[in-house]
């Protein structure tokens with residue numbers, strides 16, 4: 171097992187990669203100044219953040235609706251309110267794979283589940299590996315002091331889905347948000 175400090179493994183960071191319960195609420199319900207900047211009724215992300223979870227089930231009919239397990243093991247809901255209701259994403263949905271949502275706000279659905287309403291299709295992506303594999307790939311990157319690993323530390327492949335998936339995150343700077351990321 172590679173040695174790493176949890177604090178150095180990017181995707182294990184609980185501020186930039188919050189669980190359902192740590193997501194900021196919509197600023198209209200009380201602004202979280204750790205995540206947002208602004209005044210009056212115009213708020214912009216101050217830092218970058220991305221929710222990561224594992225798809226447990228897909229239950230939507232008219233709109234793509236996913237049951238997703240977060241890093242703490244809590245199951246919540248991610249529902250698409252994009253123009254096509256998530257149809258374009260549908261072929262990629264697979265149980266056990268990871269879903270990533272940029273700048274998600276904590277939302278309480280009418281069935282009382284906590285989750286995220288996704289309104290912009292460029293803020294959601296499915297990564298074809300498990301959350302655990304993705305987190306391990308993030309640990310592998312943290313072990314290397316310089317550069318990006320060329321082969322996955324777990325399976326040894328250069329084209330490992332987890333390694334390719336994690337590189338989108340690890341090649342970015344997750345500090346101050348000057349311009350929002352999109353997938």
Ligand SMILES: [Zn+2]
Pocket residue numbers: 322323324325326327330331332333
């Ligand atoms: Zn691998």
